Amino acid sequence: MSAARPKVLVVDDDAGIRETLVQILEWEGYDAVGLVDGQQALDHLRTATVLPALVLLDLMMPRMDGYTFRERQLADPRLAHIPVAVISAAPYLPEKAQQLRVARFLNKPFDLTALLDFVRAVAGPAGAAPPSDRAREAAEPETKGDDRGDR
Amino acid sequence: MRPAASTTTVALLAAGVVVASFLPASLLELSPRAFLPFHLAAEGFAIVVSLMVFASGWSSLGAQRTVNTTLLACGFLAVGLIDFAHALSFQGMPEFVTASSGSKSIFFWLAARGIATLTLAGILVIRWGAPASRGLRHAALGVSLALTAVVYWVGLFHLDRVPPTYVPGAGLTPFKVHVEYVYIAVLLVTGAVFRYRARRPHAYGLSDLSAACMVTALSGLLMTRFTDLGDLFIVLGHLYKIVAHVFIYRAVFLQSFRAPYQSLQRSEQALRAADEQTKSILSATQDGFLLFDAATRVVEANDAYCHLTGYDRSELLGRSLAAIDVAPSAQEIDERLEQLRRQGALRLETRHRCKDGAPVDVEVSLSHLPYGDGRFFSFVRDIRERKQAESERTRLVAQLESAVAVRDEFLMLAAHELKTPLTALRLQLQAVVREAARPHDVTRQQVGRLAEMADVQVGRLARLVNDLLVVSFQGSTRLPLMLEELDLVALVRELVERSEPAAAAVGSSLSLSLAAPGPLVVRVDRGRLEQVLTNLVDNALKHAARRPVELRLEARAGRAHLSVRDHGVGLAKDELERIFGRYERVASTQNVTGLGLGLYVSRLLVEAHGGAVRAQSGPGDGATFVVELPLAAGTGTTS
Numbered sequence: 001m002s003a004a005r006p007k008v009l010v011v012d013d014d015a016g017i018r019e020t021l022v023q024i025l026e027w028e029g030y031d032a033v034g035l036v037d038g039q040q041a042l043d044h045l046r047t048a049t050v051l052p053a054l055v056l057l058d059l060m061m062p063r064m065d066g067y068t069f070r071e072r073q074l075a076d077p078r079l080a081h082i083p084v085a086v087i088s089a090a091p092y093l094p095e096k097a098q099q100l101r102v103a104r105f106l107n108k109p110f111d112l113t114a115l116l117d118f119v120r121a122v123a124g125p126a127g128a129a130p131p132s133d134r135a136r137e138a139a140e141p142e143t144k145g146d147d148r149g150d151r
Numbered sequence: 152m153r154p155a156a157s158t159t160t161v162a163l164l165a166a167g168v169v170v171a172s173f174l175p176a177s178l179l180e181l182s183p184r185a186f187l188p189f190h191l192a193a194e195g196f197a198i199v200v201s202l203m204v205f206a207s208g209w210s211s212l213g214a215q216r217t218v219n220t221t222l223l224a225c226g227f228l229a230v231g232l233i234d235f236a237h238a239l240s241f242q243g244m245p246e247f248v249t250a251s252s253g254s255k256s257i258f259f260w261l262a263a264r265g266i267a268t269l270t271l272a273g274i275l276v277i278r279w280g281a282p283a284s285r286g287l288r289h290a291a292l293g294v295s296l297a298l299t300a301v302v303y304w305v306g307l308f309h310l311d312r313v314p315p316t317y318v319p320g321a322g323l324t325p326f327k328v329h330v331e332y333v334y335i336a337v338l339l340v341t342g343a344v345f346r347y348r349a350r351r352p353h354a355y356g357l358s359d360l361s362a363a364c365m366v367t368a369l370s371g372l373l374m375t376r377f378t379d380l381g382d383l384f385i386v387l388g389h390l391y392k393i394v395a396h397v398f399i400y401r402a403v404f405l406q407s408f409r410a411p412y413q414s415l416q417r418s419e420q421a422l423r424a425a426d427e428q429t430k431s432i433l434s435a436t437q438d439g440f441l442l443f444d445a446a447t448r449v450v451e452a453n454d455a456y457c458h459l460t461g462y463d464r465s466e467l468l469g470r471s472l473a474a475i476d477v478a479p480s481a482q483e484i485d486e487r488l489e490q491l492r493r494q495g496a497l498r499l500e501t502r503h504r505c506k507d508g509a510p511v512d513v514e515v516s517l518s519h520l521p522y523g524d525g526r527f528f529s530f531v532r533d534i535r536e537r538k539q540a541e542s543e544r545t546r547l548v549a550q551l552e553s554a555v556a557v558r559d560e561f562l563m564l565a566a567h568e569l570k571t572p573l574t575a576l577r578l579q580l581q582a583v584v585r586e587a588a589r590p591h592d593v594t595r596q597q598v599g600r601l602a603e604m605a606d607v608q609v610g611r612l613a614r615l616v617n618d619l620l621v622v623s624f625q626g627s628t629r630l631p632l633m634l635e636e637l638d639l640v641a642l643v644r645e646l647v648e649r650s651e652p653a654a655a656a657v658g659s660s661l662s663l664s665l666a667a668p669g670p671l672v673v674r675v676d677r678g679r680l681e682q683v684l685t686n687l688v689d690n691a692l693k694h695a696a697r698r699p700v701e702l703r704l705e706a707r708a709g710r711a712h713l714s715v716r717d718h719g720v721g722l723a724k725d726e727l728e729r730i731f732g733r734y735e736r737v738a739s740t741q742n743v744t745g746l747g748l749g750l751y752v753s754r755l756l757v758e759a760h761g762g763a764v765r766a767q768s769g770p771g772d773g774a775t776f777v778v779e780l781p782l783a784a785g786t787g788t789t790s
Contacts, residue, residue, distance in 0.1 A: 016581070020578045089571055109570060111577075
């Protein structure tokens with residue numbers, strides 16, 4: 001966990017995808033944080049001193065879905081600027097997804113190289129010095145790999 | 152008289168003439184003193200009959216007031232009046248304006264016979280039954296009276312201009328005899344034509360007219376033979392004349408009075424028959440029938456309608472349309488009646504009220520009667536079966552549509568569900584490739600970790616495909632099972648051991664308690680049962696909330712009971728009812744991913760083994776899922 005590593009949030013209720021993405025991004029040199037739903041992601045953003053350079057967001061999640069998360073995020077002036085990429089398995093994107101003003105739609109199952117290229121383009125190269133306003137603090141990563149119930 | 156009877160009469164009279172022709176005229180010799188009253192009586196009778204012919208014919212009514220009847224009436228008025236002169240001019244009678252004589256009375260006789268012959272022949276050539284106009288009637292009467300006047304004028308004052316007809320002592324002149332022959336010839340032809348025409352049905356009086364012609368001809372024939380006043384032929388001739396007049400009277404009377412009466416009777420019969428026919432058709436038809444008066448009240452109802460609605464006919468009579476038709480409003484009925492008035496006929500579907508108050512679906516065909524008196528009738532068809540079939544079809548179509556929609560949604564979600572582990576799997580494999588491509592950074596640990604994660608995803612995929620397979624068997628085909636006897640205790644123990652790492656991963660733990668030592672043998676498909684138990688344990692761990700999950704195994708009443716209990720948030724009552732249903736997740740919130748097939752598939756599999764599943768929960772008290780399976784014969788204990 002070096003201060004030079006850009007932070008990327010992975011918000012997906014599916015443990016397989018979330019853990020895999022977090023693991024790969026870590027290996028690629030990013031500070032990846034896995035979160036199980038929109039509420040957890042929002043809580044993380046509101047309490048974190050270091051804001052992520054990118055949020056990878058699933059749409060269909062229990063408790064708080066991706067749409068609501070994005071709505072709340074955009075409504076919060078401190079968080080609104082953080083770029084978001086949607087990762088979704090929906091066969092087609094609903095109309096309301098087009099209103100989300102996101103940086104990219106990645107349809108599952110997506111290509112890893114394409115994803116990493118995109119992450120690099122948006123969040124900056126792995127291990128590079130972070131922008132001054134994203135000075136990372138020694139924040140404990142949120143629940144990585146927690147598959148808490150969707151009941 | 153029927154044609155046959157008049158023919159017989161004519162034949163007998165003809166035979167009489169033949170017989171008489173062999174007899175001497177002197178066989179009968181009435182003295183002038185005896186003959187004169189006979190002649191007067193005979194002529195008087197003939198005159199009365201002639202005038203009755205006139206009266207009957209002239210006063211005939213309606214359709215019987217025809218040209219034929221009018222001509223016959225007016226002709227015989229002249230005949231009667233001239234016969235009157237004939238009778239008064241007879242030899243031995245007192246002076247009638249001028250002195251009576253044989254020639255004078257024979258002149259009037261010939262004139263009367265001539266007019267009678269012309270009249271009969273005349274009505275033959277006129278189209279039978281043509282109606283007589285008022286003008287024609289008066290013209291005919293005028294001609295008749297004028298002719299009579301001319302004959303009187305000649306007979307009384309200018310007899311000398313007429314060829315002699317009778318020479319006292321010598322008898323009839325050839326002129327008189329020849330004129331009679333001409334009359335006879337015309338009358339025979341006329342009679343024959345009438346006879347021919349009389350064969351048609353309802354040809355009233357034609358056979359009588361034919362007989363009248365024939366008998367008049369016979370009378371004429373006899374009158375050519377007499378030599379002396381009072382001899383056999385003159386007496387017979389007058390008697391035949393009376394008979395001939397009676398036939399004419401009958402013809403006119405029948406034509407004028409009996410025919411219309413009989414026609415009326417026939418009409419009444421036809422009307423009654425038509426009425427009966429209509430009634431029998433209406434009672435035989437399967438459709439209901441109602442006849443309404445102008446005030447829309449029932450005046451007739453058939454058996455089928457009574458049967459349909461449960462009313463007696465007498466209960467329906469007088470009932471108004473508004474009381475029968477379950478129309479939305481009285482205004483609606485008025486609108487229909489207005490439409491019926493405009494179009495003359497109307498067909499629509501409505502409902503009629505039965506006697507018990509229940510409505511019945513009917514199709515009614517309304518039509519106005521053609522008499523313009525506002526009456527109308529309605530055929531009422533029972534369409535309950537059709538309506539039922541229609542609504543059944545609609546229901547089935549809706550059911551099928553919703554089944555297809557559910558299936559479509561299921562397929563969509565199944566595809567989505569399969570994509571999730573595929574996404575993870577693909578990422579892991581691509582990461583392996585990526586790591587392997589680096590010259591030095593790759594570590595065994597990293598590849599091993601990725602392969603381990605990939606294996607988990609493959610396991611998920613396999614379970615999903617298995618679930619889909621089980622669900623796809625729900626329909627026509629039975630799920631195939633490979634049954635074997637195995638110890639449920641051992642199986643559950645293995646499962647617990649295998650699932651411990653997963654339990655630890657979510658901060659939970661698994662424990663198994665047994666009610667009694669010893670095996671519990673069940674006859675099951677091992678793979679399928681493992682699928683069920685894995686589903687239940689996974690489900691419990693998912694909702695364990697970092698608290699222990701407890702499994703308990705016992706035998707009761709010949710069945711093995713396995714309970715899996717977690718201490719999570721538990722299930723609400725409505726969730727308990729739905730949780731084993733198909734595609735439970737489909738019906739619930741969009742926010743929850745996954746098919747929710749696990750418990751549904753578990754239920755299908757357990758039931759396929761002859762067992763049962765159920766869930767118990769109190770709010771906040773966690774949930775307990777219980778699987779019951781029949782024990783194999785001869786194993787297990789009842790505790």
